[in-house]
Amino acid sequence: MHSNVHELIERYLSVSFLVNKKAVALVKCELDEMTNDQYYLLRYMSKRNVCTSSELAAVFAVNKSAITAMTNRLVEKEMIQRLRDDNDRRVIYLSLTEKGKTWLAETETKIHHLVESLITQFSEEEIESFIQTYEKLANILQKLEETK
Amino acid sequence: MHSNVHELIERYLSVSFLVNKKAVALVKCELDEMTNDQYYLLRYMSKRNVCTSSELAAVFAVNKSAITAMTNRLVEKEMIQRLRDDNDRRVIYLSLTEKGKTWLAETETKIHHLVESLITQFSEEEIESFIQTYEKLANILQKLEETK
DNA sequence: CGATATAGTTCAACTATTTAACTATTAAAT
DNA sequence: ATTTAATAGTTAAATAGTTGAACTATATCG
Incomplete structure (x- = not known):
């Protein structure tokens, strides 16, 4: 196991959650009702x-x-x-x-x-x-x- | 606009939604209560x-x-x-x-x-x-x- | 001082989800 | 052929997440 796998995982968890939240919020604006x-x-x-x-x-x-x-x-x-x-x-x-x-x-x-x-x-x-x-x-x- | 931007967007929408759903389901297994x-x-x-x-x-x-x-x-x-x-x-x-x-x-x-x-x-x-x-x-x- | 802005809560309404129990139907086993 | 299994979908109760509007309390600004 590479030494920075841990860091990559942290970055992935943070960014995937954030992008998902923001994207859902953005898409919602186009979906009335x-x-x-x-x-x-x-x-x-x-x-x-x-x-x-x-x-x-x-x-x-x-x-x-x-x-x-x-x-x-x-x-x-x-x-x-x-x-x-x-x-x-x-x-x-x-x-x-x-x-x-x-x-x-x-x-x-x-x-x-x-x-x-x-x-x-x-x-x-x-x-x-x-x-x-x-x-x-x-x-x-x-x-x-x-x-x- | 490139001709395949449309297709890229379709692929992105599909895959991002799917991965998110599957990942949430996977993570949930580790989070009792x-x-x-x-x-x-x-x-x-x-x-x-x-x-x-x-x-x-x-x-x-x-x-x-x-x-x-x-x-x-x-x-x-x-x-x-x-x-x-x-x-x-x-x-x-x-x-x-x-x-x-x-x-x-x-x-x-x-x-x-x-x-x-x-x-x-x-x-x-x-x-x-x-x-x-x-x-x-x-x-x-x-x-x-x-x-x- | 009085108006306005900010931080957070409450409430009603709704969507999404799980689990367990259920109905209806089909397939499989003996 | 009749009982048993499995499959497809629904129902009901409970919980989590969410919005929007109205609200309380506190701070700031003119």
Whole structure:
């Protein structure tokens, strides 16, 4: 073990927590009447087109009952809809409504402008290598989860 | 604007959210009876030695009333203590109790082992440059906040 | 002195989360 | 084929975190 691993860990813990807090606060400004978690839930569902509660619980690393609560709120807001699978009647598919798609599209535009104003302060090489390492970390965390 | 900035932003939004969720879930395993936010609050207070509610609210990017609620819970758990400033009696200083210091020290050891097992899967250069970019981002977010 | 600013708290309302117990449905075993 | 297991999702109670508005107390400034 290198002597400065300890220091690197300290720096990582501090900076990751701080950036997350500040980023969440910044993003929140663009999401009237919706929360950060709701935005990311819609984002994920939109990418997958259709998905289940269990899948969301795994991806978001929370219990299924937390997903039930969150999706209830999104259904109330008419952002998503539930559709029971006829082959396996235990399964309920979740998907965005037209209203959900519209809201997400508008929001993505705002968020992109926001992130773009930050990201363009770095060189493309720096950002590319930063995101690559970040993605590598995501894979390691994913594998770690699967082995548990 | 480069043609792939859009794609970089998408990748960043996805990966940052995912890593954060997974990391929080991992860290939580090491924190019996305490929450992630409580851990980071103690961590920050420990580094600063002594601090105020207003400072915490600014750093954690939340309202002061959120800090009151959180510090109440930490006082109940006897992890921190409040001490009124005699010069300016509006101000209340927060600091860790002995119990808080002990708990934090033990927890830091566990978290360090956890993060170390992840971080050592990268080369030192890769981690160093990753954290540097991360810190640069933190500074940009900090400045952005100050100008608002 | 009186107005204004600052530090912190309280309260009501809401979101997010966990755990345990539950319903409904499917798959597997004998 | 019928009982047993597992799977998908919900419900309910409890706790944590958060906001915003109204509030108390204290300090500063003109």
